[in-house]
Amino acid sequence: MTSRDLILSKIRAGLGAKANDAERQAIVQNRIAAKARHLIPARVTNRTPGELLALFRGFLERESATVLELDSKQEIPSAIANYLRSNNLGARIRVGGDPTLTQLPWGSEPHLEMLLGRAQPSDEVGLTQAAAAVAETGTLVMASGPDNPVTLNYLPETHIVVVEQRNLVPAYEDAWDVIRQRFGPQSMPRTVNLISGPSRTGDIGGRLVMGAHGPRRMCVIVVRDPATS
Amino acid sequence: MQPTTQSFKQNARVALSDAQLQRALAGLPTGLVANRAAARARLPEFEDLRDIGRDIKDHTLAHLDLYLEEYERNATAAGAKVHWAATAAEARDIILRICREVNAKIVTKGKSMISEEIGLNDELQSAGMEVVETDLGEYLVQIRGETPSHIIAPAIHLTQDQVEADFRRLHTKLPKDRVLTDPAQLVGEARQVLREKFVAADVGITGANFLIAETGSSVIVTNEGNGDLTQSLARVHIALASIEKIVPTREDVSSILRLLARSATGQEFSTYTTFSTGPRRPEDPDGPEAYHVVILDNGRSEMLGTAFREVLRCIRCGACMNHCPVYGAIGGHAYGWVYPGPIGSVLTPSLIGVRDAADLPNASTFCGRCEEVCPMKIPLTKLMRHHREAEFELGGPSARYRLGLKAWAWLAKRPRLYHTTMRLVAAVLGGLGRRRGAFRSLPFAGGWTRHRDFPAPQGRTFQQLWAEHKAGAPR
Numbered sequence: 001m002t003s004r005d006l007i008l009s010k011i012r013a014g015l016g017a018k019a020n021d022a023e024r025q026a027i028v029q030n031r032i033a034a035k036a037r038h039l040i041p042a043r044v045t046n047r048t049p050g051e052l053l054a055l056f057r058g059f060l061e062r063e064s065a066t067v068l069e070l071d072s073k074q075e076i077p078s079a080i081a082n083y084l085r086s087n088n089l090g091a092r093i094r095v096g097g098d099p100t101l102t103q104l105p106w107g108s109e110p111h112l113e114m115l116l117g118r119a120q121p122s123d124e125v126g127l128t129q130a131a132a133a134v135a136e137t138g139t140l141v142m143a144s145g146p147d148n149p150v151t152l153n154y155l156p157e158t159h160i161v162v163v164e165q166r167n168l169v170p171a172y173e174d175a176w177d178v179i180r181q182r183f184g185p186q187s188m189p190r191t192v193n194l195i196s197g198p199s200r201t202g203d204i205g206g207r208l209v210m211g212a213h214g215p216r217r218m219c220v221i222v223v224r225d226p227a228t229s
Numbered sequence: 230m231q232p233t234t235q236s237f238k239q240n241a242r243v244a245l246s247d248a249q250l251q252r253a254l255a256g257l258p259t260g261l262v263a264n265r266a267a268a269r270a271r272l273p274e275f276e277d278l279r280d281i282g283r284d285i286k287d288h289t290l291a292h293l294d295l296y297l298e299e300y301e302r303n304a305t306a307a308g309a310k311v312h313w314a315a316t317a318a319e320a321r322d323i324i325l326r327i328c329r330e331v332n333a334k335i336v337t338k339g340k341s342m343i344s345e346e347i348g349l350n351d352e353l354q355s356a357g358m359e360v361v362e363t364d365l366g367e368y369l370v371q372i373r374g375e376t377p378s379h380i381i382a383p384a385i386h387l388t389q390d391q392v393e394a395d396f397r398r399l400h401t402k403l404p405k406d407r408v409l410t411d412p413a414q415l416v417g418e419a420r421q422v423l424r425e426k427f428v429a430a431d432v433g434i435t436g437a438n439f440l441i442a443e444t445g446s447s448v449i450v451t452n453e454g455n456g457d458l459t460q461s462l463a464r465v466h467i468a469l470a471s472i473e474k475i476v477p478t479r480e481d482v483s484s485i486l487r488l489l490a491r492s493a494t495g496q497e498f499s500t501y502t503t504f505s506t507g508p509r510r511p512e513d514p515d516g517p518e519a520y521h522v523v524i525l526d527n528g529r530s531e532m533l534g535t536a537f538r539e540v541l542r543c544i545r546c547g548a549c550m551n552h553c554p555v556y557g558a559i560g561g562h563a564y565g566w567v568y569p570g571p572i573g574s575v576l577t578p579s580l581i582g583v584r585d586a587a588d589l590p591n592a593s594t595f596c597g598r599c600e601e602v603c604p605m606k607i608p609l610t611k612l613m614r615h616h617r618e619a620e621f622e623l624g625g626p627s628a629r630y631r632l633g634l635k636a637w638a639w640l641a642k643r644p645r646l647y648h649t650t651m652r653l654v655a656a657v658l659g660g661l662g663r664r665r666g667a668f669r670s671l672p673f674a675g676g677w678t679r680h681r682d683f684p685a686p687q688g689r690t691f692q693q694l695w696a697e698h699k700a701g702a703p704r
Contacts, residue, residue: 004313007472007526011294014533019294028295031288031477032443038281038484041274059497096514118514121428137498144516151515154457172483186303188444190510191461194502199454202494203366203382204412205389206256212365212416213423214454214501 037173044136044170052135052168053222059138063197064210065218073162073223074105080160081109083219084125089158094123098147101129101162119151126156126215130163132178133222134171134194140220141175142193143182150191159198159215165225230348230376232581234565237588244559253386254560261382261551264495265602272491282488283606285481286473286542290533296442296475297524303445304522307507312523317347320525324434324467325352327521331465333358333431339449339456340364341436342380342545343469343525345567346580349434361426363455365419372399378561380568381493381547386560389415423455433463433517437470438489438544440522443478446506447522450489450499457503466517468505471525473541485544488604493546528580536615537579542605543572549599549609555592564589571599575612583616587625590616651690659688 001009009019017024044052057067068079084091092113095101106112119126128148132141140161144150153159169175172194183189199214210216233240244250269275289296301311314320320343328336336358338344350360350371362371366383370376372395377383384392393409396418409415435456439448447468449456460466476482490496509516532538550556550570561569566577566586574589583590590613599609620626626634640647662668662685670678677683 002313003315003319003526006315007313007524007530008294008297010526010530011297011472011533014530014535014538015291015293016534017294024292024295028292028299028442028477032299035443035478035480037480038285039274039277041272041487043272063500121424139498144513145510146512146514149513149515150457150461154454154461172486173480176479176483186444188307188446188504188506190505190507190513190516191457192446192504193457194498194504195500196496196498197500199452200500201365201416201453202260203364203369203384204392204415205253205387206260206382206385207389207412209413209416211420212453212455213363213420213427213458 035176040171040173041136047135047170049165049168049225052170053165053224056133056135056138056168057222060197060218060220063138065138065197065220067220067222069222069224071224071226073100076101076104076162076221076223077106077109077112079221080127080219081112083160084112084158087158087217090124092123093125093127093160094119094152094156095127096146096148096152098129101127118149119155121155123156125158125160126152127160127162128152130161131167131182131192132175133163133168134175135168136171138196139172140193140195141179142191142195143179143189144191144193145189150193153193153195154199154214157211157216158219159217160219160221161195162221162223164223166227168222230345230567232566232577232585234577234581234586234589237563237565237592240563240565241559241592244563249388249391250386250560253388254557257385257551257557261494261547265492265548265551266495268491268495268497271497272487275488275491278484278487279604279606282485282544282604283542285476285484286605289476289481290473290538290541293472293475293533296477297472299442300440300445300475303442304440304447304507305445307445308520309445309507310519310521312521314523314525314527317525317527320347320469320523320527321349321352323523324349324469325356327465327467328353328358328432329356331431331519333465335359335361335426335430336432336434337361337363337426337430337459337463338367339433339435339451339459340367340383341434341469342377342567343436343471344434345376346527347525349469361423361430363423363427363459364451365416365453365455368419368423369395376562376567378569379547379550380545380570380572386562427458427462430459430463432465432467433459433461434467434469435460437468437474437522439482439485440470440475440524441477441479441482441504442475444504444506446504448482448502448504450486450502452494452496452500454501457501460503460505461516463517465519465521466505466508467521467523469523469525471527472529473543485604489544489546492548492602492604532579537575537612539607540572540575540579540612542607543576544605545572546604548602548604552598552602554594554596554598564592571609571613572607575607575609575616578616578619583619584623584625587616587620590614590620648690648692652693655686655690655693656688659686661685663688
């Protein structure tokens with residue numbers, strides 16, 4: 001008997017269940033197919049897009065992230081240049097293959113240097129786009145892939161994330177629906193990172209310190225949706 | 230990990246007189262405990278979510294075989310290699326084999342209590358590999374040759390001064406005159422040292438907070454991002470999970486995640502929650518080339534048919550130990566094995582045997598704070614009581630203790646005799662102790678009076694006072 005069969009048979013013995021019990025199998029298959037939601041917190045139910053944005057922003061700022069709101073994607077390069085300058089950071093940015101990021105009017109900021117591809121240990125600033133954002137706790141939903149390689153979220157000391165307001169949803173469950181729409185009903189990108197602020201630790205004397213292993217600082221750029229504001 | 234549970238009483242005595250430890254533990258009430266209370270207050274639905282979380286886990290455990298099979302199907306379809314380990318030794322063998330196959334020299338690790346349970350680091354180090362814990366707290370205990378003293382704050386027993394001394398002792402390549410007085414400087418140094426390891430690692434091993442049957446994903450929750458660097462930069466990612474980590478859907482895990490960080494650290498949400506599904510895809514520029522999941526049983530399946538099935542709902546938030554007066558007094562190491570605090574007092578005897586861990590279920594005042602805060606509503610005191618019964622059946626307690634219990638039971642089963650005796654005792658002790666209000670020593674109560682005075686009764690029993698109260702007599 002393999003360990004797999006041994007473990008499964010011990011589980012069935014403990015539960016008093018038989019193998020190949022059609023009734024139990026139906027219960028499990030139905031539950032997975034139903035993808036039923038449980039409780040959604042009242043803090044995000046029946047809210048206007050403006051209220052959701054305020055909530056999202058509030059949570060991120062509480063966790064020491066910077067949040068910038070822009071009216072158009074075209075403003076992103078200059079907003080990033082200003083952010084880097086005001087934080088006294090270098091003008092070199094690593095970005096993946098996401099065309100909505102690479103095709104921005106970077107020409108307006110000629111001193112900004114763009115590096116393409118996955119992050120390298122020497123990169124200081126990473127720029128990615130979130131697939132969705134969740135208002136209930138100020139959480140970004142990052143889907144890995146060639147457009148937004150996962151290492152960009154963790155290696156650089158500064159992480160800049162662009163998210164469109166139309167992708168800002170109330171709850172985690174809504175974000176899963178966005179992922180399902182994009183990747184298929186039961187499929188996932190290789191990694192989905194839910195990120196709620198810069199890296200931190202409380203492991204030394206219980207004192208909170210930012211930048212444990214991941215980014216020390218985070219800047220979230222929300223591109224407002226004219227249809228909702 | 231070799232248990233020292235048998236010397237619990239001695240461990241506890243040492244812990245109580247350890248001034249450093251006592252200083253480190255003093256921060257619990259204003260730290261994790263206060264933070265959890267604030268987080269709970271900010272989410273009015275918190276108590277409803279506890280019921281939901283309990284129900285999700287109960288449903289999953291009742292169909293555990295089927296959800297594991299569904300998980301395996303979906304994980305394999307996404308390119309994961311799923312391994313099953315019935316015992317700790319088997320899990321070690323599987324992981325060692327994977328590491329050897331890729332000729333691993335450096336292995337980085339995200340935080341995993343199960344890897345402590347199976348003694349993984351020793352195994353890999355004996356095979357000549359360099360094993361580096363990357364969670365800062367785990368790194369601190371690793372460089373001291375210690376084990377975690379808390380399941381989410383492994384170095385909670387250490388003070389900042391100790392960390393500075395360890396870094397100066399170990400990081401000898403750095404300038405001797407560097408300033409390390411601020412926690413931020415210490416974190417910065419650890420970041421620099423560990424960053425090199427992340428980049429050089431061949432294999433990255435993480436635990437898993439959850440496995441999702443619907444998608445075949447494993448989930449890790451961290452605040453540092455160390456787990457993500459561990460699993461994204463190494464060539465091979467191995468996730469180690471025990472059988473009870475499974476949940477049916479992403480909706481189910483979302484509900485439980487609303488409880489986890491709030492119960493653990495009092496955060497709204499942990500900084501990083503990462504869902505991993507399969508290895509690097511053909512189009513991916515980064516991520517591990519191979520992704521293995523090791524599913525560990527190690528005694529858990531045997532708990533399913535018993536009252537201890539409820540322990541398998543545990544999501545390892547640590548709230549029970551944060552709120553436990555015994556843990557708060559002695560810290561985690563005294564418990565003598567991987568899982569300290571109330572959850573350890575229930576889980577450890579189940580996993581390593583009641584005989585070896587008999588003192589743990591007795592290390593409780595039964596105040597019940599642990600179950601009041603448990604997000605999964607595990608009846609911890611009830612289960613400790615089950616262990617105490619099992620210990621008694623095994624003949625665990627001493628002959629004197631058993632005789633005392635027998636005598637008490639004999640008396641307690643005879644209400645009239647009991648009340649007469651108690652009235653007599655209350656009257657006599659009340660009379661003798663009236664002047665001082667307490668006794669410095671009492672026959673048969675040396676265990677108590679060695680450490681503190683025994684308060685003198687008022688002279689009448691509760692039953693007497695109650696009868697008078699009901700009769701309307703002035704008290």
